[in-house]
Amino acid sequence: MLVRFLSRAALPLGASFALLLAGCSGGGSDTIKVGEFASLTGKEATFGTSSHEGTLLAFEEINAAGGLLGKKLELITEDNQTKPGETANAVNKLIAKDGVVALLGEVASGRSLEAAPICQQSKIPMISPASTNPQVTQTGDYIFRVCFIDPFQGTVMANFATNTLKARKVAIFTDVKSDYSKGLAKYFKERFAANQGTIVAELDFNGGDKDFKGQLTAIKAAAPDGVFVPGYYTDVALICIQAKQLGLNVPLFGGDGWESQTLLEIGKEAVEGHYFSTHYAADAAGDKVTAFVAAYKKRFNGKVPDAMAALGYDSAFFLADGIKRAAAAEPAKIRDALAATTAFDAVTGQIAMNAQRDAVKSAVILQVKNGAFKYVETVKP
């Protein structure tokens, strides 16, 4: 317990959480309590910190504008330290001890799946900012998400390859160790075939491999117009380097697993000109994005918000919108209002909830240009 307290106190915002926690034990009903669980420390601390900062900014903005239903919103944050098992503890505590009316979290699908059954059983609405695994919302009717799901990116990239790249022949290079990669590849294949395109080669790699030349030579021999590589950034960077070495000079494109500064650091000039789909682009046009980026930079020392921050921000406003329409801070009413969302304007695009409580929204395509990610276009669902 001491260790957990210390790890929390080590955060710059730790002191204010501690105050919030101390303040809530009195149990006044002059605030609406919302729980958040995030990986603020540990291996995936960057994801958790980004989404938490987005969420925090949203709460501050809502409260500055007078709160909801005449009450202030109170955010109670728990750190799961990126550890399996900790999320369940955090969520149980938030529901049982703090009595929150709704929960926000998590970025990683694995940890969202840990929290979802508890929220479902306690009938407390849970909104995941960025878990893209389809299973998350299949847990039950109290679980929502504000991001799109894995298969959608496959569909988006197939349309992008057909319409923008004008590719007729595409090769697919899948990470067999990753469900994410296989899911994207499957839906890409279906849509690309429906678009009258041909898949000329399908090869696999194992995430963590360093040598891809055997497969890339086979891909090159099939003479594709482009290669779909739904992998994670470190593998993708090496694949791009080796593709270039082998003279495979066609566009490579993938999903949001590409989005990391590490891709640029390792890939350097070899990743130039390639494309990937993701949730949001900080340099995209639009008043909402511009306002959000400006507010975030002001609040967090000039830091440019990434996709996780934008989704954290959206998850908070999406919940606020639900509470407002429910006109009551009661979990069941909030759930019904959230499920009935048809057109919520978020930073990451307009969101509608489908029957599965997954967000139906557009994706953006980014291109690597001069060592940075540049917005190319928005693809509608």
Place this chain on the structure above:
Amino acid sequence: MDWLLQQSINGLGLGSIYALIALGYTMVYGVLRFINFAHSDILMLGAFAAFYLEPQVSRLLGGPESVLGAILIAALAAGLCALLGILIEFLAYRPLRQRPRLAVLITAIGVSLFIEFTAQHDKVFSAKTQFFPRLLPEHTFQWGQVFFSSTDLLVPAVTALMLGAMWFIVQKTRTGTAMRAVSFNQQAASLMGVNVNRIISFTFGLGSALAAIAGILYAMKAPGIEPLMGVQPGLRAFIAAVLGGIGNLPGAVVGGLVLGILETFLGGIPWLSSYRDGIAFAILILILLFKPAGLLGKATVEKV
């Protein structure tokens, strides 16, 4: 035809790396009859040593990517890793030398895990993948539709050179004679005036220096380094050493090349590419079943 040639070049590049790592495995085995599982982690440490030395050496020489700089970095990294190898042997393996061989083997796995997880700590190298700087100017050559880089040529050349050097040391020098004597019978060797401890330290140092050079070449081929980078090629190299006949230096190189070329060719076949990692193990099982002494190894009768 282009395809065949390109895959052969790819396979040779990969196989040479496996061969170079396998040389270290096989040499230690030859002398001590035990597999040093920490070898693959020394490889990683060699790459990281070069990663941290590169800026210093570049500053010293007034610019990056020089041949002299690359040799200097490799030599320093190899020296550091040699010392580390000697230290590991002294601390972890020497106290267990008279114990059953299994105890040392398990300790080797422990040392390997210890290095891997220490290196992953945020205050050490951290778990994230880092960019490995270019040590030499890289040229790409094109011949029709066949592409290869200067690194593709460098790796087999270094491997051949190292094989030659190892063969010379083991067969032609006094220390080499002593190594062979220790390998044959430790007790008899020490009775003949061979300092067994020193020979074993030397063997570990040499093996670790080889691992460091292999690590640097591996990082030059795929410039993303992380604390677990040695695991996969280390396992392959171990299989390559068994394939060629463990304890046999040319056998390790043959085994490495065979494995690298097979993996590359099979990896290029669409429905087999996902089994690429399994191929190495399938080969290991076949070799153990049909030719337990390896391709170039001599079958020995276990004396009781």
